[in-house]
Amino acid sequence: MSRRDDRRKKVEEAFAEFRVAVSAALGAVSREHRLLAEERAQDMFELIVRGEGVDKALNDPVLQPALQNPRFRERLLGVLRDREHAFREWTDNGPSRLARLVEVANSPASLPHEDWLGKPGHHDGSEGVPELWRVGTGVVPSAPEQQPFPVAVPLLDHSHLHVMSTVDTRSTADTLVENLLLRVLSHFQPGLVHVHVWDVNQLTGSLPGLYPLTRAGLLTVHDPSRLQEMLDELSDHIRRVHTKVLVDGHLTLHSVSNEGRRTEPWHVAVLFGNRQPLREEHQQQLQRVARNGLASGVQLFIVDIPITVNSPVETIRLHDNGTAACTMTGKHVTVTIDPALPRAKVPRACAAIAEKREERRNRMGAFADLTREPHWTENAATCVLAPVGFDDGEPVCVRLGDTSPHALIGGPSGSGKTNFLYAMLGSLAARYSPDELELYLLDFKEGVSFAQFAPGLKDKSWLPHARLVGVNVNTDREFGVALLKFLADEMRRRADAAKRHEVTKLEQLREEDPEGRWPRIVAVIDEFQYLFGERDQVTAQATQLLEDVARRGRSQGIHLVLSSQDVAGIEGFWGKSAIFEQFTVRIALPKARRVLAEPGNDAAVELPRWHAVINHDSGVKPGNEIARIPDSTTKGTFDLLQNVLWNRDHSKPPSLFDGSRTPLLDELPDFLDLGPGDPNPTILLGQVIDVAGSAAKVRLARTPGRNIAVIGSVVEDAAAVLGGAAASLGRQHEPGEATFSLCCLVDEALPNARHLEKRLVAAGHTVNLIRVDGVRELLDDTARQINSFITGTAETPPKPHYLVLYAVDAAHTLLEQKDPTTRASGVDSLRTVLKHGPENRTHVLGWWRGVQRLKSSLSPGVYDDIGAWVAFDVQGKELLSLGPEQVMAWSPRPQRGLFFDRFEHSRPQVVIPFDTREEVL
Ligand SMILES: Nc1ncnc2c1ncn2[C@@H]1O[C@H](COP(=O)(O)OP(=O)(O)OP(=O)(O)O)[C@@H](O)[C@H]1O
Numbered sequence: 001m002s003r004r005d006d007r008r009k010k011v012e013e014a015f016a017e018f019r020v021a022v023s024a025a026l027g028a029v030s031r032e033h034r035l036l037a038e039e040r041a042q043d044m045f046e047l048i049v050r051g052e053g054v055d056k057a058l059n060d061p062v063l064q065p066a067l068q069n070p071r072f073r074e075r076l077l078g079v080l081r082d083r084e085h086a087f088r089e090w091t092d093n094g095p096s097r098l099a100r101l102v103e104v105a106n107s108p109a110s111l112p113h114e115d116w117l118g119k120p121g122h123h124d125g126s127e128g129v130p131e132l133w134r135v136g137t138g139v140v141p142s143a144p145e146q147q148p149f150p151v152a153v154p155l156l157d158h159s160h161l162h163v164m165s166t167v168d169t170r171s172t173a174d175t176l177v178e179n180l181l182l183r184v185l186s187h188f189q190p191g192l193v194h195v196h197v198w199d200v201n202q203l204t205g206s207l208p209g210l211y212p213l214t215r216a217g218l219l220t221v222h223d224p225s226r227l228q229e230m231l232d233e234l235s236d237h238i239r240r241v242h243t244k245v246l247v248d249g250h251l252t253l254h255s256v257s258n259e260g261r262r263t264e265p266w267h268v269a270v271l272f273g274n275r276q277p278l279r280e281e282h283q284q285q286l287q288r289v290a291r292n293g294l295a296s297g298v299q300l301f302i303v304d305i306p307i308t309v310n311s312p313v314e315t316i317r318l319h320d321n322g323t324a325a326c327t328m329t330g331k332h333v334t335v336t337i338d339p340a341l342p343r344a345k346v347p348r349a350c351a352a353i354a355e356k357r358e359e360r361r362n363r364m365g366a367f368a369d370l371t372r373e374p375h376w377t378e379n380a381a382t383c384v385l386a387p388v389g390f391d392d393g394e395p396v397c398v399r400l401g402d403t404s405p406h407a408l409i410g411g412p413s414g415s416g417k418t419n420f421l422y423a424m425l426g427s428l429a430a431r432y433s434p435d436e437l438e439l440y441l442l443d444f445k446e447g448v449s450f451a452q453f454a455p456g457l458k459d460k461s462w463l464p465h466a467r468l469v470g471v472n473v474n475t476d477r478e479f480g481v482a483l484l485k486f487l488a489d490e491m492r493r494r495a496d497a498a499k500r501h502e503v504t505k506l507e508q509l510r511e512e513d514p515e516g517r518w519p520r521i522v523a524v525i526d527e528f529q530y531l532f533g534e535r536d537q538v539t540a541q542a543t544q545l546l547e548d549v550a551r552r553g554r555s556q557g558i559h560l561v562l563s564s565q566d567v568a569g570i571e572g573f574w575g576k577s578a579i580f581e582q583f584t585v586r587i588a589l590p591k592a593r594r595v596l597a598e599p600g601n602d603a604a605v606e607l608p609r610w611h612a613v614i615n616h617d618s619g620v621k622p623g624n625e626i627a628r629i630p631d632s633t634t635k636g637t638f639d640l641l642q643n644v645l646w647n648r649d650h651s652k653p654p655s656l657f658d659g660s661r662t663p664l665l666d667e668l669p670d671f672l673d674l675g676p677g678d679p680n681p682t683i684l685l686g687q688v689i690d691v692a693g694s695a696a697k698v699r700l701a702r703t704p705g706r707n708i709a710v711i712g713s714v715v716e717d718a719a720a721v722l723g724g725a726a727a728s729l730g731r732q733h734e735p736g737e738a739t740f741s742l743c744c745l746v747d748e749a750l751p752n753a754r755h756l757e758k759r760l761v762a763a764g765h766t767v768n769l770i771r772v773d774g775v776r777e778l779l780d781d782t783a784r785q786i787n788s789f790i791t792g793t794a795e796t797p798p799k800p801h802y803l804v805l806y807a808v809d810a811a812h813t814l815l816e817q818k819d820p821t822t823r824a825s826g827v828d829s830l831r832t833v834l835k836h837g838p839e840n841r842t843h844v845l846g847w848w849r850g851v852q853r854l855k856s857s858l859s860p861g862v863y864d865d866i867g868a869w870v871a872f873d874v875q876g877k878e879l880l881s882l883g884p885e886q887v888m889a890w891s892p893r894p895q896r897g898l899f900f901d902r903f904e905h906s907r908p909q910v911v912i913p914f915d916t917r918e919e920v921l
Contacts, residue, residue, distance in 0.1 A: 038071065046075045054083050055142045084144045094140075095149035101132070103150075108186040110134045110152065113179075113341050118349045120356040121187045125262030129156055129254075133183050135176060135316065136337040138329055151335045153328050155184065156266055157254040159312040160290055160300040164275075169318035173303050175340040176316065177270055178207055180301070182341060182349060184268065190218065190357035191394060192265045198222040198230050199272035206272050209346030216354035216361075217392070227271075227278070231285045234269055234298050238289065241296035243617070252295040263397065266297045273305030283307065361393025367630045367637040370395070371426050375645065376433035380520040380557070381507045384437055386427035388420065389612060389627030396614055396627035398424055400522060400561075402505065404585045404616045405554030409563035411589025411604075411612075417563050418449045420589065420612055421524060422632035424561070425453075425463070426641050428522065434464045434649060440523040440691075442470040442483055444530035452638065454656040459639065461646035462653050468691055472659035473530075475893055477538045478689040478910050479657055480531040484545035486691040487523055487558055491549060494518070494556040506557035520557040528562040536889050537907075543579070550582040566593070586619040587612055595619060655693055662895065663687040665724050665914040670695035674731040681732040681800075683708065683725040683845070685870055685899060686911035696899045696911040698868045700729075705867030705902065706838035709854055710847040711879075712872025717897065718847040719752035719806065720913035721870050725845050726756055726804050727916060735764025738800035741778055743770045749806035749847075755917070756804070775811045776826045778803070780819075782842060783829035789840040798840040803833065805846040809853035830857055834865040851878045868901040870911060883908055 045066055049057040057063055066072055084091075107123075108116040109130035132152035139146050153161060161180070165173035185193050195218060199206040202224065213219035222230040241253060241264060253264050269289075277283060290300055290309040316326040316335070324335040341349075363369075370387050378385070383401025390396060398407065411417050428437060443450035454469040455462045462469075468486075473479045498504055501512035510518050525531065531542045550560060562583070588595040588604035589612050596604055596619035603613045603624045610629055617623025632638050663686075665671050671684055680702070684695040700706045708725060710718045726740060740760050744753035753769060760767045770778050782803065788794035808830070815826030834844055834857075848854035851874055858865060863882055871879055876890035876898075883900040886907045890898045900908040 042072055042075050045072045046079060049076065049079050053142065054079055080144070087143050087145075090140070090143060091145050091147065095147040098138075098149040108183045110150065113182075113345075116186050117182065117341060117345050118352055119186065120190050120353045121185070123188050123192075125188070125192065129262075130187065131158060133180055134338065135180065135326070136324065136335045138333040138335045140332055141334055142332060151326065151329055151333070153180075153314045153316070153326065154312075155180070155314075156299055157252065157294055157297070159314045160294070160302065160309065162307070162309075162313050162315040163301070163303045163318070164306075164315065165304055165318040166320050168320055169322060170304070172318050172322060172324075172337050174206070176318075176337050177301055177303060178209060178346065179338055179341060181207070181210065181268065181270070182346065184266075185213070185218075185353055186349065188262075188266075189360070190216070190353045191360060192262060193218070194265050194267050195219045196222060196230055196234070196267060196269040197272075198224070198227055198270070200224055200227075200274050201272070207270070209341075209343070210350050212347050212351035212354050216357040218354060218357060219350075227282050228285075230269065231282065231289055234267065234289045234293065235285065237267060238292050238296040238298055240622075242292075253297045254295075263395065264297050265394075266299055268299045268301065270301040270303065271305055272303045275304045275306065277306050357393070363393075365390045365393070365628060365630055367423065367426060367632045367641075370423060370630060370632075371430035371641050373430075375430050375648070376436075378431040378436065380432050380436040381510050384428055384432060384520050384522065384559075386424050386431065388424045388427060388614065389629040391625065391627050396625050398585060398587070398614060399616065400520070400559040400585065402507075402554055406550055406560040406583045407562070407585035407587060408583040408595055409561065409587040409589070410592035410595035411565065412591050413565050415589035415591060416610055416612070416629060417565070417589055418445075418526065419610075419631065419633050420587065420629050421526060421561070421563060422638045423629050425524070426632055426638050429463055429465050429645055430641060432465070432520075434519070434652075435517060436519050437465050438467045438519045438521045439463065439465045440468045440483060440487070440521065441466055442468075442473060442480060442523070442525045444473050444477075444480070444525065444527040446472065446474050449526065451658075452642070454654055461643050461650070463642050464645050464649045464652070466654035467652075468655045468657070470657040470659075472661075473657065474527075474659065475896070476657075476659045476689050476910070477531055477533065477542070479659070480525060480528070481538055481541045481545065482690045483523060483525070484542060484549055487521070487549045487553065487560075488545050490521065491553050491556045491558050494558075495552070498556070505555045518557065520559065522559045522561060524561040524563070526563045527565065529564045529566060537886060547579045550579045554582070581618070584616060584618045586615045588615070588619075596624075597621070655691065657689075657691075657693065662720075662915040663693070663912055665727060665916045668693070668695055668914070670697070671724075671728060671731070674728055676732050676734050676737075678732060681729055684728040684914075685721050685725055685868075686897060686913045688899070688909050688911055696870075696909060698901050698904075700838070700843050702839050702841060704835070704838055705864050707834050707844040707846070707866055707868075709866045709869040710845075710872075710897075711849075711851055711854055711869060711874055712847075712897070713849050714872055715746070715748045715752070715807075717872045717895065717913050719749055720916060721897065722804050722806065722845055722847060723752060723756050723759075723916035724914040726802060727759055729800075729802055730760045730763045730765055733765065733800060736766065738802065739766045739768070740802050740804060741768045741770060741782075742804045742806075743775050743778060744806045745772050745775060745810040746807040753804075753806055759916075772811055772814065775805075776815060776817075776829075779815070779826050779829035779833060780824075782837070783832040786832060786836045786840050786842060790836055798842065801837075801842040803837075803842070803844045803846070805844060807849055808846045808857055809848050809850070812853065812856060827857065831859055831865075834858070850874070851882070855881070864902075867903055868899070870897040870899045870913075872897045874898075 052060065067076060103110045107130055131154055133155050134150050134152045136151050137148045138151040139148050163173045163176060181195060195210060195213065197206055210219050278286060286307065287309055289298060291311045293300060294311060314327055316324050318324045324337055325331055326335055329335060383399050385397050385399045387395035387397045409417055409420060441450045441453055450469055451471045453463040453466045470479050498509045501509055503509050503512055506518055532539045549558060586595050590604060590607040590609060592604040596613060596615060601619055601621040607613060612627055612629050614625045614627055615623040680699050682697050682699050684697055686696045688694055688696045698708060710721045712718055742753045742757055744750050757767050757769045789798050815830060818825045833842060837843060869882060873892045876888045879887040884907060895912065897911045897913060898908045899911040
């Protein structure tokens with residue numbers, strides 16, 4: 001080998017070495033490059049899959065090759081792992097939690113139709129209203145596992161429903177609406193949901209399965225051309241609910257019925273459109289209905305009408321593929337609307353609902369329906385509400401509260417006023433406990449229609465709410481005044497308490513003073529026109545008190561219910577618009593005059609028998625509600641309820657004022673309270689006409705004038721007063737401490753005097769029964785004794801001595817005779833006793849049979865020695881010299897006396913003499 005060749009070879013070898021080295025270097029670079037490119041491709045893949053969303057990416061045809069490429073597998077698995085991790089909480093708990101939320105126990109609101117379709121509902125709203133109503137099944141397509149869950153929407157009181165469909169999915173929209181309506185209709189008791197349907201395209205045809213409801217008035221199908229009419233109807237309903245039901249601070253029916261069962265039905269209005277906007281005026285009115293409807297129980301289902309509403313609304317959009325999205329679940333949930341209910345079963349279910357409703361309508365209407373259990377569960381903080389009758393099977397209520405404080409009831413004799421009052425009182429008494437409601441019941445009618453409420457001889461039960469029952473009050477108009485006075489005092493007591501708590505109304509007072517007992521008071525005066533029957537002091541007082549209570553009682557929870565045969569005749573009452581305007585609740589029985597607004601509201605003229613117009617708007621026509629009033633007075637109605645309530649609480653019997661009964665002295669609390677110890681004893685002369693049934697009292701202080709005169713010709717009246725007076729004194733002295741001289745000057749009074757003698761002797765007192773032959777001696781001796789006290793010659797201090805003189809004037813001639821030696825007459829002695837006796841513990845309780853006869857016993861023109869008197873059959877003007885000018889108004893009436901105590905009274909009082917016979921006990 002040449003040197004040249006050798007060099008060449010070496011060069012070639014070197015080149016080969018170089019090439020190997022270069023290619024080795026180049027190979028490493030390209031591998032590096034390839035690896036980098038692959039990594040970048042995987043990053044890009046992950047970025048795209050994550051960016052696009054794993055679900056979308058998995059279905060993206062462009063990405064399919066990459067998704068299949070094993071080189072990206074790891075990255076895809078990583079993304080899927082992350083997604084699963086992110087969904088873990090939802091996958092584990094989400095669907096089951098939703099299912100639980102949507103489920104309402106035993107309710108068509110969530111159960112499958114097999115459980116309820118065809119069975120009319122029974123809920124009356126008192127146990128709450130389902131918040132969500134099922135519409136279909138949802139899935140989250142993006143979730144790793146497609147677990148279905150129920151989808152429900154809020155409805156009644158909470159939200160309207162807006163459904164938008166496409167041409168192909170309109171039937172699904174119909175299904176959705178029908179299903180929801182059937183769920184709602186089948187949950188509540190028939191009658192509590194009314195459906196209105198308007199379809200822009202069809203006169204009939206929409207929701208045909210619901211048609212059987214029309215015969216029960218639960219479905220109204222509106223003419224396509226008369227949308228206005230339906231919207232007007234809904235607007236009127238909303239207005240009515242606002243003025244009638246949403247009172248006393250309630251803003252929604254929902255909050256009203258939180259206090260009990262739902263009384264106002266829901267109105268569900270379904271509007272089917274054609275995806276075109278409504279005419280502007282309809283659009284606006286629909287928006288108004290939507291805005292105010294939910295609070296008043298008006299619910300809209302708006303289908304295929306583009307509309308924006310300024311109130312809660314749930315929207316369901318149906319897509320062409322048959323699925324839906326709704327605002328409740330958001331865009332990530334695909335909803336499949338529940339399939340249509342079995343075709344044949346829907347009309348049958350609606351027929352069953354209609355039938356039940358009819359049955360209820362016919363069945364509801366008895367007194368027992370007004371007064372169902374549970375009893376005593378209502379709260380009277382804002383008002384008292386009583387169903388009094390039925391309209392189409394639905395209860396019609398009377399409400400007494402701050403905005404409708406007092407009620408006026410009118411109807412001719414026999415039209416059912418008393419029966420109405422029984423219905424109202426029964427309903428109130430069943431709903432409110434005696435701690436929530438007190439009743440004061442006064443009946444001016446002759447007869448005893450309110451006697452039922454007080455314990456009687458046969459039926460010992462009473463109405464536990466009754467605090468006062470006044471019967472046979474027809475001649476004792478003063479008792480009406482006494483009741484009004486009592487209410488006025490109670491009103492002031494409540495106002496003072498409210499002031500102390502810095503509030504103004506009863507409702508607030510109850511909140512501020514939860515421990516206090518602040519029931520609402522309802523005072524009923526039947527035939528109240530008697531109260532204003534004459535132009536006298538009683539009418540004047542009654543008018544003034546009534547005005548006071550009517551105006552200011554409302555905020556203190558004091559309500560008046562006045563009833564009369566002839567409201568038209570009560571001029572004094574109608575003239576006083578200040579009173580009359582307060583009686584915003586008007587109840588007219590058939591043929592009642594003047595109770596409702598006249599002219600313009602003659603609803604009472606046409607009213608059938610046993611019906612009433614109930615009007616809470618001062619009698620103007622739009623406020624009329626007509627109700628059939630159940631029989632509430634025959635046996636087995638009110639009496640039965642009273643017995644049930646009485647058995648529950650008979651701790652406090654009411655005070656009973658019975659104008660036909662004579663009060664028994666030995667039962668009178670004021671008499672039983674008397675006892676020895678008071679140096680100035682109190683005498684009881686009879687019972688005054690007041691709410692407490694208190695006694696007419698005179699304190700026998702040791703001051704001049706503390707003698708009592710009874711004036712009148714009837715021995716029983718006079719003897720009852722003298723007997724009551726002496727017996728009450730007997731109770732206040734220890735045995736032997738006082739002397740009673742009973743001087744009986746006419747035979748007719750002898751049994752009474754003897755009876756009194758027996759009573760006093762039995763109590764251990766010294767009693768002398770003297771007849772006419774001893775009267776002179778008694779008076780002369782007593783006068784002498786008194787003179788010895790006056791002149792200071794007496795040996796012992798004066799002891800109580802009471803001279804009970806029956807028919808003093810019968811001895812007048814005898815007493816006029818003068819003593820031949822002293823020239824003093826018996827009349828002089830009597831005058832001395834009257835004049836100086838009281839200071840020396842000697843008092844005369846005397847009966848004179850006429851005013852002139854009394855005056856003859858007194859020093860001429862000086863009548864001060866008689867400080868207190870009770871007059872019976874004496875005209876007022878005759879009494880003028882003995883009392884204030886008000887005595888002029890007195891017209892005598894049987895068994896009633898006029899009582900005046902110069903020391904205590906500014907005006908006289910009417911008293912009822914006692915029955916003093918102990919043996920009647
Ligand atoms: N809703 C009714 N259903 C059945 N019977 C009724 C109804 N209302 C009243 N009655 C009956 O009619 C009669 C008269 O009724 P009620 O005494 O209530 O009338 P009134 O208006 O108070 O009459 P008056 O003023 O003469 O007492 C009673 O026998 C009563 O039982």
